[in-house]
Amino acid sequence: MPxxxxxxxxxxxxxxxxxxxDEVAHLAxxxxxxxxxxxxxxxxxxLSVILESVASIAEVAADEIPPTSHALPLxxxxxxxxxxxxLTAEQALAMAPASEGQRFSVPRILGEEA
Amino acid sequence: MSTDTLLSFEESLEKFxxxxxxxxxxxxxxxxxxxxxxxxxxxxxxxxxxxPTCLGLPGAMPxxxxxxxxxxxxxGLALNCEIAEWCRFARKNYFYPDMPKNFQTSQYDExxxxxxxxxxxxxxxxxxxxxxxxxxxxxDTGKSLHVGGATGRIHGADHSLxxxxxxxxxxxxxxxxxxxxxxxxAPEVAKAYVAQLRELIVALGVSDARMDQGSIRADVNLxxxxxxxxxxxxxxxxxxxxxxxxxxxxxxxxxxxxxxILDGGGSILQETRxxxxxxxxxxxxxxxxxxxxxRYFPEPDLVPVAPSREWVEELKGTxxxxxxxxxxxxxxxxxxxxxxxxxxxxxxxLGLVEETIAAGASPQSARKWWLxxxxxxxxxSGQEIADLGVTPADVAAVQALVDAGSxxxxxxxxxxxxxxxxxxxPAEIVAARGLxxxxxxxxxxxxxxKAIEANPDVADKIRDGKVAAAGALIGAVMKEMRGQADxxxxxxxxxxxxx
Numbered sequence: 099m100p101x102x103x104x105x106x107x108x109x110x111x112x113x114x115x116x117x118x119x120d121e122v123a124h125l126a127x128x129x130x131x132x133x134x135x136x137x138x139x140x141x142x143x144x145l146s147v148i149l150e151s152v153a154s155i156a157e158v159a160a161d162e163i164p165p166t167s168h169a170l171p172l173x174x175x176x177x178x179x180x181x182x183x184x185l186t187a188e189q190a191l192a193m194a195p196a197s198e199g200q201r202f203s204v205p206r207i208l209g210e211e212a
Numbered sequence: 213m214s215t216d217t218l219l220s221f222e223e224s225l226e227k228f229x230x231x232x233x234x235x236x237x238x239x240x241x242x243x244x245x246x247x248x249x250x251x252x253x254x255x256x257x258x259x260x261x262x263x264p265t266c267l268g269l270p271g272a273m274p275x276x277x278x279x280x281x282x283x284x285x286x287x288g289l290a291l292n293c294e295i296a297e298w299c300r301f302a303r304k305n306y307f308y309p310d311m312p313k314n315f316q317t318s319q320y321d322e323x324x325x326x327x328x329x330x331x332x333x334x335x336x337x338x339x340x341x342x343x344x345x346x347x348x349x350x351x352d353t354g355k356s357l358h359v360g361g362a363t364g365r366i367h368g369a370d371h372s373l374x375x376x377x378x379x380x381x382x383x384x385x386x387x388x389x390x391x392x393x394x395x396x397x398a399p400e401v402a403k404a405y406v407a408q409l410r411e412l413i414v415a416l417g418v419s420d421a422r423m424d425q426g427s428i429r430a431d432v433n434l435x436x437x438x439x440x441x442x443x444x445x446x447x448x449x450x451x452x453x454x455x456x457x458x459x460x461x462x463x464x465x466x467x468x469x470x471x472x473i474l475d476g477g478g479s480i481l482q483e484t485r486x487x488x489x490x491x492x493x494x495x496x497x498x499x500x501x502x503x504x505x506x507r508y509f510p511e512p513d514l515v516p517v518a519p520s521r522e523w524v525e526e527l528k529g530t531x532x533x534x535x536x537x538x539x540x541x542x543x544x545x546x547x548x549x550x551x552x553x554x555x556x557x558x559x560x561x562l563g564l565v566e567e568t569i570a571a572g573a574s575p576q577s578a579r580k581w582w583l584x585x586x587x588x589x590x591x592x593s594g595q596e597i598a599d600l601g602v603t604p605a606d607v608a609a610v611q612a613l614v615d616a617g618s619x620x621x622x623x624x625x626x627x628x629x630x631x632x633x634x635x636x637x638p639a640e641i642v643a644a645r646g647l648x649x650x651x652x653x654x655x656x657x658x659x660x661x662k663a664i665e666a667n668p669d670v671a672d673k674i675r676d677g678k679v680a681a682a683g684a685l686i687g688a689v690m691k692e693m694r695g696q697a698d699x700x701x702x703x704x705x706x707x708x709x710x711x
Binding site for chain 2: 170178180207
């Protein structure tokens with residue numbers, strides 16, 4: 099059985115956390131967000147500050163405290179396989195900026211070939 | 213359309229060893245989606261099976277479908293896997309409109325089932341053990357239509373239209389460990405694995421298991437290494453190979469394509485490839501994202517799944533007889549030869565034959581009708597044998613009429629014509645077409661007299677004791693009575709009259 103992961107932070111528990119301009123550019127690319135050089139310069143230090151703030155949690159977490167992804171000590175919250183009412187197509191599409199043929203219309207997809 | 217250079221299959225094997233990894237996605241046949249109560253049925257009007265959760269609207273909260281977890285565990289157990297005592301879902305982040313959430317809820321390093329195997333039987337009876345690395349739970353994506361470009365492809369499209377009915381339908385992804393050492397049998401092993409995995413899924417009853425409708429989809433990873441080194445080369449992943457035959461062809465194609473590149477001193481680009489069913493080639497997709505680029509992290513909106521060992525034991529008790537074991541048992545029960553059994557399975561007629569026997573036909577007659585008669589007709593009309601419109605009960609009824617002496621094989625074939633044409637039940641067709649065998653002495657006697665009169669030489673031979681010559685007269689009577697005479701009674705009448 100795989101071990102319960104997450105026992106160590108890749109960034110360690112202390113010291114400055116830097117997110118580089120290149121890392122921000124890469125993330126922006128993955129998120130399909132077009133950022134200018136000026137924006138990248140501006141965002142990188144800001145994101146570093148956010149990461150540092152979050153990392154301060156690691157300072158209070160002792161070794162005997164297992165990492166968790168949930169605030170509640172619950173497992174196995176399931177529902178029965180029974181259909182429940184959802185939205186009509188009209189309701190769903192009413193929220194779309196554009197639709198066509200009862201489908202959500204989205205801009206041209208770039209950087210993929212399928 | 214492809215300009216790929218290929219090495220011959222034989223030459224590629226002289227120089228390289230193939231390694232394969234197969235990823236099979238199984239769409240479960242649950243009533244509802246993985247994380248919400250929307251119907252999970254195929255073929256609804258676009259966007260008619262959606263809700264805030266599967267549309268990824270703010271504030272919507274997913275809840276896991278218990279039945280989907282149960283199906284995942286049953287698949288895992290049938291594949292001899294361990295079942296996790298504790299596992300979580302994870303977000304796989306990517307930006308593509310087929311998932312409105314901008315992530316797919318999947319499992320990452322904590323699959324529900326892991327470390328199993330499937331023993332796969334090849335054509336010649338050889339058994340190959342395919343090791344299973346993991347089977348994990350995830351959700352299907354929406355369906356995109358690309359508008360404005362050529363032939364519905366993204367390239368050159370102007371915009372895309374998305375239907376989210378499929379988004380959120382439970383998927384189980386089953387991943388093998390690298391399959392090495394199959395050499396020239398690699399394409400066959402790949403096909404046999406997917407075919408027998410599919411049979412297992414059918415036996416478990418957890419999916420429609422229709423490759424043509426995408427409820428089972430295979431991705432084929434392939435790499436080559438210099439022969440005898442036992443190492444693993446750079447792989448390509450060929451996506452959405454959607455028929456068994458294509459699995460075999462895609463493996464063969466990628467082996468030959470890799471071999472040509474490597475043999476020419478080049479190197480393989482790690483990428484996804486697209487399989488083209490029509491032309492039988494693969495084309496370049498996108499460079500394979502590093503797992504890091506998906507920025508997987510535990511899904512905060514779902515609590516861990518921790519199946520109790522009692523639940524796991526209970527599910528073990530629900531596993532059906534495995535298809536391969538069942539085939540062995542049936543072959544013994546029916547007294548089929550290996551070849552007869554292979555032909556039956558190969559024609560997709562195993563279940564039909566089984567039901568026909570259950571409906572009262574003898575194993576050999578059930579096999580005869582489905583394989584010699586109906587398989588040929590399905591082949592002629594390009595249909596699946598199960599879609600001919602002839603049921604196992606029909607076949608058993610026809611055979612019962614043959615056994616009772618009311619039909620002979622030739623007339624039975626005409627009953628099948630009627631069944632395929634939708635003319636009713638076998639009894640109705642016999643009546644409507646006037647197919648029943650005539651064994652009434654009055655009608656037969658008249659035809660026999662006529663045949664004797666028309667063939668005096670033959671009649672003389674029989675009078676002289678050459679009873680074997682009766683065949684010619686029987687033939688004449690059959691012809692006169694359009695094949696519907698009771699041949700045994702005709703012979704008796706001829707002999708009575710002439711000796």
